[in-house]
Amino acid sequence: xxxxxxxxxxxxxxxxxxxxxxxxxxxxxxxxxxxxxxxxxxxxxxxxxxxxxxxxxxxxxxxxxxxxxxxxxxxxxxxxxxxxxxxxxxxxxxxxxxxxxxxxxxxxxxxxxxxxxxxxxxxxxxxxxxxxxxxxxxxxxxxxxxxxxxxxxxxxxxxxxxxxxxxxxxxxxxxxxxxxxxxxxxxxxxxxxxxxxxxxxxxxxxxxxxxxxxxxxxxxxxxxxxxxxxxxxxxxxxxxxxxxxxxxxxxxxxxxxxxxxxxxxxxxxxxxxxxxxxxxxxxxxxxxxxxxxxxxxxxxxxxxxxxxxxxxxxxxxxxxxxxxxxxxxxxxxxxxxxxxx
Amino acid sequence: xxxxxxxxxxxxxxxxxxxxxxxxxxxxxxxxxxxxxxxxxxxxxxxxxxxxxxxxxxxxxxxxxxxxxxxxxxxxxxxxxxxxxxxxxxxxxxxxxxxxxxxxxxxxxxxxxxxxxxxxxxxxxxxxxxxxxxxxxxxxxxxxxxxxxxxxxxxxxxxxxxxxxxxxxxxxxxxxxxxxxxxxxxxxxxxxxxxxxxxxxxxxxxxxxxxxxxxxxxxxxxxxxxxx
Ligand SMILES: Nc1ncnc2c1ncn2[C@@H]1O[C@H](COP(=O)(O)OP(=O)(O)OP(=O)(O)O)[C@@H](O)[C@H]1O
Ligand SMILES: [Mg+2]
Numbered sequence: 001x002x003x004x005x006x007x008x009x010x011x012x013x014x015x016x017x018x019x020x021x022x023x024x025x026x027x028x029x030x031x032x033x034x035x036x037x038x039x040x041x042x043x044x045x046x047x048x049x050x051x052x053x054x055x056x057x058x059x060x061x062x063x064x065x066x067x068x069x070x071x072x073x074x075x076x077x078x079x080x081x082x083x084x085x086x087x088x089x090x091x092x093x094x095x096x097x098x099x100x101x102x103x104x105x106x107x108x109x110x111x112x113x114x115x116x117x118x119x120x121x122x123x124x125x126x127x128x129x130x131x132x133x134x135x136x137x138x139x140x141x142x143x144x145x146x147x148x149x150x151x152x153x154x155x156x157x158x159x160x161x162x163x164x165x166x167x168x169x170x171x172x173x174x175x176x177x178x179x180x181x182x183x184x185x186x187x188x189x190x191x192x193x194x195x196x197x198x199x200x201x202x203x204x205x206x207x208x209x210x211x212x213x214x215x216x217x218x219x220x221x222x223x224x225x226x227x228x229x230x231x232x233x234x235x236x237x238x239x240x241x242x243x244x245x246x247x248x249x250x251x252x253x254x255x256x257x258x259x260x261x262x263x264x265x266x267x268x269x270x271x272x273x274x275x276x277x278x279x280x281x282x283x284x285x286x287x288x289x290x291x292x293x294x295x296x297x298x299x300x301x302x303x304x305x306x307x308x309x310x311x312x313x314x315x316x317x318x319x320x321x322x323x324x325x326x327x328x329x330x331x332x333x334x335x336x337x338x339x340x341x
Numbered sequence: 342x343x344x345x346x347x348x349x350x351x352x353x354x355x356x357x358x359x360x361x362x363x364x365x366x367x368x369x370x371x372x373x374x375x376x377x378x379x380x381x382x383x384x385x386x387x388x389x390x391x392x393x394x395x396x397x398x399x400x401x402x403x404x405x406x407x408x409x410x411x412x413x414x415x416x417x418x419x420x421x422x423x424x425x426x427x428x429x430x431x432x433x434x435x436x437x438x439x440x441x442x443x444x445x446x447x448x449x450x451x452x453x454x455x456x457x458x459x460x461x462x463x464x465x466x467x468x469x470x471x472x473x474x475x476x477x478x479x480x481x482x483x484x485x486x487x488x489x490x491x492x493x494x495x496x497x498x499x500x501x502x503x504x505x506x507x508x509x510x511x512x513x514x515x516x517x518x519x520x521x522x523x524x525x526x527x528x529x530x531x532x533x534x535x536x537x538x539x540x541x542x543x544x545x546x547x548x549x550x551x552x553x554x555x556x557x558x559x560x561x562x563x564x565x566x567x568x569x
Contacts, residue, residue, distance in 0.1 A: 077479075082478065082479040084477070088470060094471060137568040139568060153478075163477075
């Protein structure tokens with residue numbers, strides 16, 4: 001659906017050249033939710049703006065739905081853009097227009113007749129759950145509602161692709177979740193390809209199928225969300241993964257709290273994919289001569305299955321504990337000894 | 342009623358109400374017609390200033406430079422000098438140097454750059470993100486101008502126009518220099534030169550009333566338009 005090849009963007013500033021996007025190759029499939037994560041200044045916004053040519057590439061090419069974006073004439077580009085919706089961190093609604101008229105705006109741009117426009121606007125208002133607010137002005141809406149208007153507006157012309165630039169970064173956690181749910185629904189029901197950039201791993205975890213990690217203009221790691229969570233290669237990726245898999249307290253705190261108290265071993269179990277639901281602990285207690293103490297845990301749901309860590313304290317004979325570890329590994333759960341031995 | 346007239350005569354013994362009314366009409370005529378053209382030219386100049394600026398839709402160094410120079414020059418010339426400088430030009434355009442129409446070219450040329458700067462400021466206040474969002478939807482430049490830039494800056498455009506209208510009313514007072522008439526002319530010639538303080542006072546009062554009405558209408562309109 002989207003193909004980036006050797007894409008670069010260099011800005012000429014007073015302080016010299018800034019390479020915001022550095023030779024990126026990337027393929028995004030039809031119907032998937034593709035996340036791009038990176039810290040501030042990594043070049044995420046520049047990359048997503050290159051997709052619809054809000055920024056023109058210094059080198060390389062962008063192909064969307066078979067069209068080479070950088071080769072299009074001005075007019076062709078405008079038409080191509082009508083097939084690519086975009087939503088923004090700060091919503092970017094027209095404050096002089098009501099909710100309805102904001103949603104109708106892209107339809108006006110396309111030249112859709114008034115009657116059809118009204119019909120489509122009503123559909124969209126229902127789709128994003130803003131019934132009864134059509135006559136309000138953006139200043140009368142909450143952040144979450146504004147983003148719903150933004151989404152409705154982006155979907156007005158039935159685009160094939162939706163670009164989201166930090167779409168939830170200005171929202172509180174609960175509102176973020178409701179907007180993410182809406183995006184997931186849209187992806188499932190309309191088969192829309194969604195590209196979203198964020199600096200929150202939580203967002204990637206919750207809705208993305210695949211993820212690319214960006215650092216200094218380059219994609220340093222990419223893959224299935226679960227695979228990246230399982231085996232983050234780069235240090236940067238590991239940091240992001242920790243955001244969602246590790247309990248608030250770190251391993252060090254665990255050692256401090258329980259290390260001296262006579263608990264022999266502390267194990268970290270890492271669940272990946274479908275294994276999280278197995279009655280693992282129950283089986284250990286029943287089948288082995290050990291006592292098990294659950295210390296901490298955090299299991300998150302991703303689009304490809306659950307993922308998370310569980311910290312347990314185990315007491316018993318050393319040989320028995322070794323058998324427990326082997327048993328856990330047999331269940332496709334990764335084990336790491338945090339303390340003991 | 343007769344009491345009122347009697348009072349008027351007592352307070353303003355030298356005012357010739359017919360002349361006063363005529364002067365008021367002349368002032369209104371000059372202000373309104375000049376405002377109309379000032380709005381048009383000022384809006385065009387302001388849009389040009391904004392659109393040709395760096396990073397905007399029609400980025401163009403040369404046009405930007407020329408427009409800015411024109412605006413700055415004509416905004417800096419004191420009106421009373423401008424009106425005299427423009428006498429030959431007015432002769433050609435209006436065909437006569439008599440009556441209130443003779444003041445129009447100077448009024449418009451003097452006020453349009455003034456308004457243009459306010460238009461430019463109003464347009465600059467528009468969130469860049471909104472323009473970008475419109476581009477991302479595939480809007481053409483003219484759609485961005487007419488559906489985004491102008492509507493989004495409308496309250497500021499109207500309040501700028503109010504300020505300009507009030508400035509125009511005071512400019513018309515100087516139009517007497519070239520014999521264009523109006524309240525300023527009356528106040529100066531019949532009032533000041535002939536020592537009829539009451540005529541000066543009355544003319545001032547009428548100008549004040551006009552200004553207050555303009556301000557009132559402008560404020561109401563601005564508030565009504567502003568949905569932020
Ligand atoms: N128009 C521009 N002119 C010059 N430099 C720019 C421009 N836009 C972005 N940059 C530079 O490119 C780099 C990447 O910026 P970008 O906005 O893409 O980062 P980001 O990953 O989106 O960051 P954030 O999470 O803070 O939004 C930065 O160093 C920035 O200064
Ligand atoms: Mg950004």
